[in-house]
Amino acid sequence: MQIFWLKRNLRLRDSEPFFLSMKASRSHGRVLPLYIHEPGLIAQPDVSRQHQMFISETLAELSEELEALGGQLLQAIGETVSVLERIHRCSPITRIWTHRETTQNAQYQRDSAARAWCRENAVEMMEVEQNGVARGNQAPCPFAEYFSRSIQMSLKDPTGADLSQRFAPLPFATCNINDIPLAMGADKPGRQRGGRRAAQNILSQFFNVRNLSRYPARISSPNTAWDGCSRLSTYLAYGIVSDREIFQAVDGVISVGHSNLTAPEFGRLQDRARFFLERLNWRRQYLQVFESHPHVETRCMLPQFDGVREAEFDEGLFQAWSTGLTGIPFIDAAIRCLRECGWINMRLRATLVSFATMNLWLPTRRVAQFLATEFLDYEPGVHHVIHQIVSGTSDFQALMVYDPMKQALDHDPQGQFIRRWVPELCELNDGEIHDVSRTAGCHSQKADDVGLGPYPAPVVDCKLTAKSAKSRIHALKNGFPDPGPVGTETHSRQMGLL
Template sequence: MGRTVSAPDAIASPSGDGCVVWHRRQLRTADHLAVARATREYDVACPLFVFDPAFYDDGLACDSRIRFLHECLADLQRAYDRHGTTLVFAHDDPLSTLEAFVAAGWDVVATADPTGRYGLHRDEAAATLGVDFVADDGIKRDGDSREGWSDHAEAYLTDETHSPDASAFGDHGVSSDVTIDAIEAEYDVSPSKSRVPTGGREAALDRLEAFVADISTYPESISAPSKAESKTSRLSPSLRFGCLSVRELFQYVDDHADDGRARELFVSRLYWNRHYTQKLEDWPGWMDHAVNPVFRGFNRSRHDPALVDAWKRGQTGFPMVDASMRCLRATGWLNFRMRAMCASFFSDILHQPWRIGADYFYYHLVDADPAINYTQWQQQAGVTGVNAMRIYNPRKQVRDNDPDGTFVHEWVPELRPVPPEYLDRPERLPLHLQTEFGVDVGTDYPYPIVDYEAQREETTDRHRALDDRAHEALSDPEIRRRASLSRRRRRRRSTDDSSTPGDQTDLSEFG
């Protein structure tokens, strides 16, 4: 599709040593090494964001995530205004824009952000233009992330933050007629999701303060989706777009949270955030290929578009799955336990290829982070060959995490007349009660589209048959390094989804 593109007006050579700060994902000025370096080492700093047509046309970001991004950019604009300079926008292939700046005598600095697919190729090409990618994020890039990783991450989280010299941006003299409103009109950005947090640093700081003030309720609110919506931090979109750094969040919670148990539980999630980001840095293939080669193509021959469509629409006959999928589509958010359950159901019960489900989540999630989304989908689909394989029981999840039916009743309105004690298996509702409640199972709400017990047993048998080959593949040090998600004690193989927050090897309880 052809798009109108616009680069900044004729780019003059900088007055003195000039540096472009190319913003991509880290949309803030505080604790931003590239911004700090540009203001410390150069006479003039020119902040730049390039609206990339490839991002808008690739179909992997819903309009609500795009609107959140634009709100983050508007907030970043205001931050630079306060610093006495202007954030420059371009609408073009980023490499063309950067090449024009380099040709005019500007250096370019950007943060090194682990990514894959298009973003990885873009950054590799930018490096050949001379873009200096600087790293200060707790991620090891020395080729041996397993050695001393915890100490490395700890040092990052506890180190001093970077502050730009507010008076050192200078006058970059670059102007552009590209605006956020024009981009929204160009791509017809029309968000449809509700309850989406406001993008930008100021809104994120407000949410952080409110969350920490009430953090004592956090540990008991992680797993239940209705509680998690209001009692977890809901800062994941802000971290994904870099409105706050992980270090800033760590230090604020560590300094201000009074409840020690809640503080430690939340802080552990920040370590996991860095851990899974490290996994994507180690191997960008997480987004496209099963990390254990034995599982490449697993379930491919079983692809059934009708089952996939029922899962996407929340019409599987399993109320907790259906409520979760409808919530995802309507709000762009799910707590991590429900994400894990839906991923497990898709792969282990419907026997569908994990990439299809992972890409669907990535499209709808406002906080879609490639490192967390794709590594977790592989973990829940059981294609890593390490750690215990967990198959979630969606009926048990109703009983454990929605015992009063609040979540199911909200998102599956056809079941609102049904009392909570029947919501784990509405297909077993006696006919006289269906008549009494005015709910016809099979007409108003579907029967289960698969036999859960039979599908679970088949998945367990298929994985067991591949166990020896999967472990043999892990004898390759490179595959083992990619696949191993934790040095913590391995748990026994299990199809029981009971767990406690202290024994995690995945993000299923994270909020």
């Protein structure tokens, strides 16, 4: 019997492991689709209830898809090796097919243990690469070449096929969903729903000439990004869609534009498509960096930063930031939106991380771990690398210090986003809502109705703390001693904020 092992590759369309396992069913045995609910992974500090619920919804649809093909999905509870051992005793396993993943250390160790078990039991582990990420001595494929190959591929889609003779029967009953250990936290009412149907809706609705043409202009403001971004990141993170599917969707829009637009209009469309694809290229680059430097999950990329922020960690500042009570309206709106919906746009994410690690000088790892549980689209290989870049602890040369006041004025000038998520300030006019000297102490009936008190004063002076952070990071990156806080602590204490 063969195993088709589903991890963060929860799809059948454009799934090489699924296609190859089906193809090999006559020579290596029928195929058992398997998903394992692993208590050790569920208990990890970067896993939250919203992730678990999203996966549960996806597995429910995936189970339906498999049944339509004539198969059944086995869901089992337990650590991977013990589950494989149990299956192997019931029906000997010949091969395990799965995607090779670039993910957090806990899952990498799980995969290593599974490989070791396979070697001990003469089972072939067939790991198929994805996202164009190279491992070991492999040379990364240039993005242009990878994209070109991807759009020329015929993506396998088993929909409508009768594969019942190729599937193995369940060796034992699938688990009771009520027996699965619960991840920490609560589900988010405003998050995206799991499953292939939701992803397909986005693929069919977002990728057209109009949306791709206006994409660059709509992704920076939280007021337009909600539907200006593709919102496919979560479905990519869990492998519900592949990057190749998205490449082909973009190529399809270009083909339509070539047939229907004037030459100048088509040129602009091509520029906007390149802009979109550049973001997917960044994703691939981040994954490749994480593949080569997995320690960035737990340590700074530049070792001179290890322990620097930790030595000055302030729990009060962390709590203010993580609960949306910093007194900086744009930051508080961002964190409150995130805690409700599990998603904010890329610029807002960078602003949130910059404020936490620069203005509040919070440890990069603590910030990244908290946000991992809040982002529904948490993809470890992307998440941890970006946090290192924004917090200044990587070898990326430019400092990405985002002034939250400027970001608010540039991308939420009328305060729409702030008013929605910070009801304490809903009665202020456009000018007042960006003036922290006016926001401190504000309250409203709307805020009172949801149990919020008066809005707090700013916990830090953004300009002074940014200046201090830049000075410290510049010194550490250039081999000089850390000068320590520069003119910020005294100011903050005088304001009664620390």
